[in-house]
Amino acid sequence: MCGIVGLHLRNPDLHPRLGEMLAEMLGEMQDRGADSAGIAVYGNPAWAPPGHGCISLLELEVVPDEVSATLSSALGVTVSAQTIDVTLVASAAVTADELLAAARAAYPHALVAGFGSDLTVLKGVGAPRELTESWGLAAASGWQGVGHTRMATESAVTSSGAHPFAVGPEQCLVHNGSFANHATIRRELRAAGVEFDSENDTEVGARFVAHQLAAGKDVETALKEVCATFDGFYTLLVSNRDSFAVVRDAIACKPAVIAETDDWVAMASEYRALAKLPGVANARIWEPEPEVVYAWTR
Incomplete structure (x- = not known):
């Protein structure tokens, strides 16, 4: 149904x-x-601060602090990351496309559940x-x-x-x-x-x-x-x-x-x-x- x-x-x-x-x-x-x-x-x-690019990732067996450090280093800006149940949500003061590209480069096996400004997608x-x-x-x-x-x-x-x-x-x-x-x-x-x-x-x-x-x-x-x-x-x-x-x-x-x-x-x-x-x-x-x-x- x-x-x-x-x-x-x-x-x-x-x-x-x-x-x-x-x-x-x-x-x-x-x-x-x-x-x-x-x-x-x-x-x-x-979950999605105004003016920030935001992404939601699934099947990522990495703690939020590590994701934050890795993506912050790649982008040269602070990336905030948190796990909400099984979804990792990250945001930064860059475009969503830039944040998404960095995440895909660092974690190519992660599944992108959603991305963009103001949007958070959670699944379970x-x-x-x-x-x-x-x-x-x-x-x-x-x-x-x-x-x-x-x-x-x-x-x-x-x-x-x-x-x-x-x-x-x-x-x-x-x-x-x-x-x-x-x-x-x-x-x-x-x-x-x-x-x-x-x-x-x-x-x-x-x-x-x-x-x-x-x-x-x-x-x-x-x-x-x-x-x-x-x-x-x-x-x-x-x-x-x-x-x-x-x-x-x-x-x-x-x-x-x-x-x-x-x-x-x-x-x-x-x-x-x-x-x-x-x-x-x-x-x-x-x-x-x-x-x-x-x-x-x-």
Whole structure:
């Protein structure tokens, strides 16, 4: 099944509560997939200080102090590093591309879970409620967050296989469903020079969208290309630091609901994940139509 949640805050007064609300939403989706989970949070200064490049790394068996020392020496600036459950999060007063290049040079076997300004991606194996507690998500602030609870069907249950897939700068994608023709599209993207970290079908969708955005297309156009190219059943939520977008396949058999107020826009696989949001009683609530792209810009 899998469960998706997303929250885009319009009211800055709610920014301190982003993590609290996102944790509640993700916990409500635990029944849809409890083997692993992940989140992407935009704008939490404790994880991603303003004006800093930020990276999230998995499968790195090195203590944060060593990472900090190694990357600080390579870049000539102070690099802060911390481990949050199994994800190592690092930041520095350089561009995210510079920090990422240094990390890849020093730790070529590490898996990049996310990178960019203001973005932190955390993943883990286990029940979502337990994971959000281990991450300290309820204390996180920010203006946007995305979460996913996974029931693995296409690949192994690992932290690296958990969503979100964040393969472009400040970008992430979460997915409920399956892509029937992902192997064909993966081959086409590899032929175009795109590299992959896993055999997960969702990574193909994320790489496809990132490839479209890198070519200069906007999010809405990229998601229309997804609808024209991918076969299967899917609900997708795609975000970057300035936008938040949802699309479903032509049959729309995977559940989704969107709610909107003057203070926020939220999306989830089921309404119960939205039920405790402030002001939801007065929200405009609807089920997204098939192959219609719904997008909001910060």
